[in-house]
Amino acid sequence: MSDMITADLVDLDLSADTKEAAARALAQRMVALGRVTDLEGFLADVAAREAQMPTGLDGGIGIPHCRSTHVTEPTLAFGRSAAGIDFGAADGPADLIFLIAAPAGADDAHLTILSSLARQLMNAEFTTALRSVADAGAAAALIRGDETPEKVKAEAEAAVEAGPGAHGASDGVKDAASAPEGTAAAPGAASAGAAAGSTTGAAEAARDDTSGADERPFRVVAVTSCPTGIAHTYMAAESLENAGREAGVEVLVETQGSAGFTRLDPAVIAAADGVIFAHDVPVRDKDRFAGKPTVDVGVKAGINRPTELIAEVRGKAERGEVTAAASGGTPVERAGDSAEGYGTKLRKWLMSGVSYMVPFVAAGGLLIALGFAIGGWQVNKAPSVMDHFVWTQTGSWGALLFQIGIVAFNFLIPVLAGYIAYGMADRPGLVPGFVGGSIALTINAGFLGGLAAGLIAGGVVMAIQRIDIPAALRGIMPVVVIPLISSAIVGFLMFVVIGKPIASAQKAMTDWLNGLTGANAILLGALLGLMMCFDLGGPVNKVAYTFATAGIAVASPSDSAMKIMAAVMAAGMVPPLAMALATTVRGKLFTQTERENGKAAWVLGASFITEGAIPFAAADPLRVIPSAMAGGAVTGALSMAFGATLRAPHGGIFVVPLIGNPFLYLLAIAAGVGVTTALVVVLKGMRKENPQAADAGTTANATSAATEPKQPVAA
Known part of the structure; x- marks a missing residue:
């Protein structure tokens, strides 16, 4: 880890009693070395990241981190607290605190090094050595990888045997495994041990459950990601891989972190028996994992209870459970919690349509406005530029811009309806949504008609997708059957049933506005x-x-x-x-x-x-x-x-x-x-x-x- 961490960035007697004070104490060491240019600005970025999700981990670890414009180079500071500091972990305070500072434009090499540290934190020997190390330089060397946990542990044990005074004030911190009950090192070590014990027990149970299974091991592919993409992403990956080895399960993880990500081989995904998503930001290219038993959780669940997740996905595979969310989910579900209430989903469906419509609004509206500015207020009465266009006349250029803008505007209602349906039912909703939106435009149902068409189209497709279809017909469903049936139903409803009342309501609203x-x-x-x-x-x-x-x-x-x-x-x-x-x-x-x-x-x-x-x-x-x-x-x-x-x-x-x-x-x-x-x-x-x-x-x-x-x- 080169000079990312040095002895000057280590505090083995961190006296802070809150996570804010701990971050400040460690950040001040970074400022002293010129690694951070603005203490308050950097701490504000740390606090903003902490507000997204607590950075405490089971096992007595706190890992506050952020990307900040106030950081000059990737830097890591380490503090060890005798009393423990609350970083929001379920098992209590943390005694090992790592503050990771990454520049806003950190390069991939340094981010890869930071991810390596995150993986080391899942190694019990590594954390035990950090609790026993008595020298700041040795701690920095251990974190950099210049010293092995075994060597540090041996040196600590030798120091203990040498008697008091061998290492000064730091002698009070001993190997977590040998620390007497009630010492500062014991809580974190006990948590780590309990977690390891539960993992081992669950792993043995998993082996017993599959004693009669095929020789080929159960295969899981996983994706991990967190908002910053520096720490939790890689810690969850390491935790899942370790739990997989304990349970005799093949686990391959795609880490979607700040250092970029390498997609899992499609053949590996195809051969997988189940999928685990441990993420706090949307999984990129989630459709690759469609059609498999899936467990979808937050990234901290991947860190704290990996064995449970593996057992859960195995259970789903045995029961043949492949739900809509496991099949990839809709765009709205991919961007949030699939268990959200109907009101929240409705708002997101509508915002999905609006977000795709706004660029057409901006482009078309500005073109129309420029057309009026260049060609005058009569430009809307100009003939088609296909029939009449004079290169040297500003009026022709104004008419050209105006007519391009009108074409862009004509997409507004179809795009609104199409992408509302897309937010509800994914790609199968696009065709009936666009058809319904175009009909709304044709019958002058306007904005209200587009909203209705999008919601109807999405609902119709979702209803069709719930029908149990014979396996022989499933291949043509997305391409032929769903577009055909849904477009026919939406078209009938818009033309014959609800289109006219909506058009009347739109006209009434327009007349009311004109009369204001x-x-x-x-x-x-x-x-x-x-x-x-x-x-x-x-x-x-x-x-x-x-x-x-x-x-x-x-x-x-x-x-x-x-x-x-x-x-x-x-x-x-x-x-x-x-x-x-x-x-x-x-x-x-x-x-x-x-x-x-x-x-x-x-x-x-x-x-x-x-x-x-x-x-x-x-x-x-x-x-x-x-x-x-x-x-x-x-x-x-x-x-x-x-x-x-x-x-x-x-x-x-x-x-x-x-x-x-x-x-x-x-x-x-x-x-x-x-x-x-x-x-x-x-x-x-x-x-x-x-x-x-x-x-x-x-x-x-x-x-x-x-x-x-x-x-x-x-x-």
């Missing part, structure tokens, strides 16, 4: 502003945005629809711009990391990327989100009151020339930004002054700042 004036329009603008700023790019934000874009997704949108689009974009720009301004005018109320995020928020806000405010909201939601909503409501209401219009669905300040009443529009944005900035400054100023924020780096305040709860979450 005065106070009603202002209230609508305020409501849309609140929605845009409520979750900063989340589902509620997307509902408001989709509502606005659906109104302008026609060749000749109404004046009301363009006012709604203007209000939505203006309100969406407020939160990041306000956070940027607040960090500029009252920087001492924010951490150094937040001040850095504030610089980026200027550009994000100006570009209508509301998500630029998420780091601030995640760190302090009770102050930031209400402030953002207040400013968004003001901006939305003023935009509607000023009569500002917008033909483009995106672009921020870069499409101001395409906005009706642009100066009043910018005034509305400025007013909302001012309201949000003022509220954030006042609310943050009312709390107890945070020394971490007031002084981004003083060592004198470092310890007290460690317990300060306000830690920004890295975007």
Whole structure:
């Protein structure tokens, strides 16, 4: 592990009593060696990673880690705690703490070395040696691989036999196996021993259960992954492989970590009897494992109870259980928990369609807006550029852009419906979804028709997939039978049964919007502003945005629809711009990391990327989100009151020339930004002054700042 860890990065008498204090103590060693440039910024990134999932492992191990822009080179610090520190492990506090710091652009070689350490932590001899080592240099050498656990253990035993004083203050830490009951080393060692004992017992039971099985061993393929892709990914792999050897099971693992991943050979997957997914981020190319008994769990389950997972997948194989989730699941299930409630799944299905639709909205809308800007407001009446196009006339170029944009817009409803169905039923849902969406477009059912078509198409395909089909017909089901039957059913329902009522509802809603004036329009603008700023790019934000874009997704949108689009974009720009301004005018109320995020928020806000405010909201939601909503409501209401219009669905300040009443529009944005900035400054100023924020780096305040709860979450 070369110089990734040295004696200066080892603390065998770590006195910290909390995980934040432990991270700070070890990080300060990294700062002293120039490995970390900004202590507070780095600790904020560590805290953000810890917030995703506790980093404590059974057996007395804590492994806080992160990738950070404040790290100059991959670095590992090690601390040993006599009292133990709570890192969230089920079996209690950790006495072995590893702090892993990886640069934001760490190279594959160093990440591979870090993964090697993670695998070593699953080796009981390695952890036992770390508990017994009496010298910082020897500990660093052991972690680097320059010393073997056997040699370190022998040296420790010799030191104990030599009597007190042989190694100074570190003599109090002995081999975990020989430590008297009640010492600091005992809890972790006992946990490791108990885990090893349960693993061995389960392995023996597994052998007994399969004593009459074929000579060929049971084969399992597994995939492990974690949010950072540095530690848990490889620890779970090592744990599963060790448990497989104990149980007489062949286990091959594909680690999808930060160092990239090498796909398992398709022949290996085909020959496997079962699959284990131990992951906290979506498994890449999950369809490769379709049709096999599958156990799907979080990555920590792969570390802590591998034998149970192997036994579970064997049981499923014996019973012939191949469920929808085991067959790969739908895209929504692959991105989350297959046991989520119906309401959560419905929201994700709808967001699946919206996420695929938005690029068509942006491309088509901007092309149409540019067409109007270049060719004038009569460009929508221009003849087809196939019949009339003059290279030297700006009007022809404007008509070309406009007509390309209209073609892109014509995909909105079919894409929305198709990918809602895709989110529900995977690829078989695409054909009926697109067909239903196209019918909705044909009968003028609009956005509501697209939603209905997508949900119906997905439901129909899911119902067909539940039918028990003879084996001889299964091969043609995805290609012929499902597309044929589902398209016919969806087409019948859209044309004959529900299409006309939905089209009537769409027309009524459009007429209502066109009739909005005065106070009603202002209230609508305020409501849309609140929605845009409520979750900063989340589902509620997307509902408001989709509502606005659906109104302008026609060749000749109404004046009301363009006012709604203007209000939505203006309100969406407020939160990041306000956070940027607040960090500029009252920087001492924010951490150094937040001040850095504030610089980026200027550009994000100006570009209508509301998500630029998420780091601030995640760190302090009770102050930031209400402030953002207040400013968004003001901006939305003023935009509607000023009569500002917008033909483009995106672009921020870069499409101001395409906005009706642009100066009043910018005034509305400025007013909302001012309201949000003022509220954030006042609310943050009312709390107890945070020394971490007031002084981004003083060592004198470092310890007290460690317990300060306000830690920004890295975007």
